[in-house]
Amino acid sequence: MPITIFYIGFQVALPPFDNPLVRQAIAYAIDRQRIVDQYQPAGSLVAKVFVPPSIQPGYNDAAEWYPFDQEKAKELLAEAGYADGLDITLAFRNVVRPYLATPDKIAQEIQAQLAEVGINVTLKQMESTAFIDATAEGQEGFYLLGWTADYPGATNFYDYHFAAETNLQFGPHFPDVVENIRAAGQIADPVERQALYDKVNDLLKEYVPMIPVSHATSATAFKAAIDGAHSSPLGNERFSVMNPGADTIVWMQNGEPAALWCVDETDGESLRACEQLYEPLLGIKVGGTEVEPGLATDWSSNEDGTEWTFTLRDGVKFHDGSLLDANDVVATYVAVWDAASPNHKGRVGNFEYFTAFFNKFLNAPAQ
Numbered sequence: 001m002p003i004t005i006f007y008i009g010f011q012v013a014l015p016p017f018d019n020p021l022v023r024q025a026i027a028y029a030i031d032r033q034r035i036v037d038q039y040q041p042a043g044s045l046v047a048k049v050f051v052p053p054s055i056q057p058g059y060n061d062a063a064e065w066y067p068f069d070q071e072k073a074k075e076l077l078a079e080a081g082y083a084d085g086l087d088i089t090l091a092f093r094n095v096v097r098p099y100l101a102t103p104d105k106i107a108q109e110i111q112a113q114l115a116e117v118g119i120n121v122t123l124k125q126m127e128s129t130a131f132i133d134a135t136a137e138g139q140e141g142f143y144l145l146g147w148t149a150d151y152p153g154a155t156n157f158y159d160y161h162f163a164a165e166t167n168l169q170f171g172p173h174f175p176d177v178v179e180n181i182r183a184a185g186q187i188a189d190p191v192e193r194q195a196l197y198d199k200v201n202d203l204l205k206e207y208v209p210m211i212p213v214s215h216a217t218s219a220t221a222f223k224a225a226i227d228g229a230h231s232s233p234l235g236n237e238r239f240s241v242m243n244p245g246a247d248t249i250v251w252m253q254n255g256e257p258a259a260l261w262c263v264d265e266t267d268g269e270s271l272r273a274c275e276q277l278y279e280p281l282l283g284i285k286v287g288g289t290e291v292e293p294g295l296a297t298d299w300s301s302n303e304d305g306t307e308w309t310f311t312l313r314d315g316v317k318f319h320d321g322s323l324l325d326a327n328d329v330v331a332t333y334v335a336v337w338d339a340a341s342p343n344h345k346g347r348v349g350n351f352e353y354f355t356a357f358f359n360k361f362l363n364a365p366a367q
Contacts, residue, residue, distance in 0.1 A: 003289075004149070005157065006099040006144075007213055022076075025077045039109065050161070051197075057190045074117050090143065091144075098216065099214075128254075136167055140169075151284070151289065155185045155357065166351065166355045167352045226245075229242060230286055233288075281296040295313055296310040296313065297311050336351050338363055
């Protein structure tokens with residue numbers, strides 16, 4: 001079952017995408033079924049909402065997105081004041097990702113589909129890291145992006161994309177969307193959580209900050225001689241359990257890592273490399289999605305889940321021979337969490353993932 005989402009994004013504060021009628025018109029003008037049938041791998045699904053069917057709670061099969069309706073698209077464009085046509089630019093990176101098999105071809109397909117309703121699209125191909133930075137900063141009004149789950153939970157999809165203060169790819173956040181996402185993330189009961197995520201899905205359809213296109217399948221290929229080869233649904237294959245039968249392992253991926261201090265990165269190319277270098281408190285089982293011990297041997301929480309206690313593994317050493325202790329774990333979190341820390345630095349410095357899941361920094365400067 002795919003655990004990805006490919007979407008067409010809008011920065012809703014940039015003209016002409018600040019007009020919701022324009023966004024709705026484009027939603028009606030995109031034939032998502034054709035894109036899946038012609039350009040995504042076999043087994044891919046047309047998306048109804050932002051999360052794939054395997055994410056429960058979160059996904060609701062009863063939900064519906066805007067149908068493909070060119071006449072409705074033209075009607076909305078005319079209502080928005082663009083009866084004589086509209087010129088826009090579509091930004092993308094020509095990098096194959098688990099959610100997007102043929103970015104250049106799909107960009108051309110979208111260009112052709114929108115031309116049929118009077119929208120002239122100029123394609124803007126960008127270098128991968130520059131594209132990720134520009135979209136996260138809200139500089140691109142119309143773009144192709146997607147997501148492969150870091151873990152199989154709705155918070156990994158909704159919180160980062162629509163409630164993280166440092167992720168501005170869709171423009172200013174919608175307060176009611178953020179409110180429901182935050183509330184759902186604090187509730188354990190699946191029925192109550194689903195009710196909140198249904199509200200989120202309805203609001204995202206109303207506001208159209210993006211068009212969910214597909215949940216795509218993907219594959220990882222290895223030479224037959226690789227012992228321990230495996231494919232992960234989360235894209236986090238672990239090199240340490242593989243043996244190439246030589247002193248060197250050769251890995252080919254879709255782009256260069258932006259950096260190797262990945263608490264400040266969001267692209268899969270960087271994260272895959274960093275997963276080989278750093279070990280977390282908890283990990284994911286090889287080739288699966290289940291949580292397993294990492295640097296922590298066991299863990300527990302209080303009744304409301306606001307405090308967690310981790311017991312560290314004994315005898316863990318850094319490369320210089322020094323022993324890992326609780327102070328090292330605290331120092332790692334402080335470097336990201338405390339904006340006043342001298343170690344609160346990164347390639348960009350906005351630490352998008354952290355604000356998605358923990359909301360705010362300590363000692364953040366006033367806006």
